[in-house]
Amino acid sequence: MRYWNDHEMGGWGFGFMIISILLLLGLLIVVTIALTRYLGHLPRQGPPDTQAAPPPSPERLLAERFARGEIDTDEYRHRLDTLRSGSAGPVSG
Numbered sequence: 001m002r003y004w005n006d007h008e009m010g011g012w013g014f015g016f017m018i019i020s021i022l023l024l025l026g027l028l029i030v031v032t033i034a035l036t037r038y039l040g041h042l043p044r045q046g047p048p049d050t051q052a053a054p055p056p057s058p059e060r061l062l063a064e065r066f067a068r069g070e071i072d073t074d075e076y077r078h079r080l081d082t083l084r085s086g087s088a089g090p091v092s093g
């Protein structure tokens with residue numbers, strides 16, 4: 001009895017094995033390309049934008065100081081009038 005020759009692979013078996021290996025390799029290549037393209041289109045996680053929001057206007061800063069209670073109503077109105085009139089006098093504070 002020869003057990004080692006019982007399951008010989010004929011021509012069709014060898015052909016199917018070659019075809020299945022080629023299909024598997026092709027599938028691996030397609031998945032690799034698709035994954036590379038997908039990862040290439042993801043947004044990058046880098047440092048925050050160097051162009052930050054513009055600094056707030058002087059009137060907005062004055063309104064914030066008034067809202068925090070740093071200046072009273074009279075001083076707020078005086079400084080706001082000064083800013084809107086465009087006079088170049090120094091403002092303390």
